Amino acid sequence: MSADESIDGEPASEYEVVIVGGGPAGCSAGVFTARAGLETVIFDRGRSSLRRCAHLENYLGFPAGIDIETFSDLLHAHVETAGCEIVSDLVESVTRASETGFSIETQEGHSLQADRVIAATRYGCEYLHPLDGDDEMFETHEHNGEEAERFDRSYADAHGRTPINGLYIASPVEEMSQQAITAAGYGAAVGRHVIGDVRREKGYWDDVAERVDWVRREHARDPEWGDRERWREYFDEHSPDEIELSDESVVELREAEIDDRLAAYVSDDEIERRTQRAHDRILDHLDTDRIRTYLDRVDAESGT
């Protein structure tokens, strides 16, 4: 971990978002929260549904499927590139640290504080027990003829929000967690709601709070939208009549939002640079012997 490692009297590390679980749901949530600038750490260790899968054949974009090790490595490389820290450690408990924050303790003795926690573990949510003062998170069900306890899949609402302010569930969620691609999609949706909630707290109104993470082609932009002044007009037109913020704060939010929107446009050269980088990053994760075999075959086929 890069931030302070506490438990022995050191101050605890602080994050805006702690994600428990680095499978499809948690990694997907983390890509969104980190890209929105939220300081995010993902803990990943313990029982994994993904690792029980023999070969992933129905995740879009892999025509012949993808082996689990490569897929997992790609997910983790992606979250790191997006700006998340990923730590191989098991979260043992999440407790309320203050009216709004949480304390997280791990198997390796890390202790940290977070404003928000996203649970993204298809199996086992025991670490949430300390938050379950009202006995509402877990239910009993029959498993192999015995009564067993499991996390109540309907505890969170349809957006992953829970009755505990700041606690979100990306997994387990009935149906969504049953396939890797739907788990990833749902994780992304939960990540976006976390971002939306953070932005609402800063004063953004509903129309703009749920940030859209789009990268746009500069050459397709109508020139009027390259002009800051046009964006200011747009925000003024779309602001509610009543905002509980000082004029300076509204201007600050608006200008930050305009910076964000303008940064979304990329030139053709930049698209080309990103394309090369994207291909290189995928190659990093492929077996080099396979790459050589593939190139030999291409050379043989083209007669070079």
Ligand SMILES: Cc1cc2nc3c(=O)[nH]c(=O)nc-3n(C[C@H](O)[C@H](O)[C@H](O)COP(=O)(O)OP(=O)(O)OC[C@H]3O[C@@H](n4cnc5c(N)ncnc54)[C@H](O)[C@@H]3O)c2cc1C
């Ligand atoms: C046998 C089998 C075969 C499958 N085959 C397919 C298939 O072919 N196609 C398909 O789409 N889906 C398949 N699935 C389902 C797929 O694995 C899940 O839908 C998907 O992995 C759910 O993602 P998740 O992120 O919610 O959970 P997980 O994949 O379980 O990821 C959760 C992660 O959290 C970590 N973790 C757990 N507890 C903690 C903790 N306390 N602290 C820190 N980290 C923790 C785990 O190590 C894990 O890496 C299969 C599942 C099984 C069991």
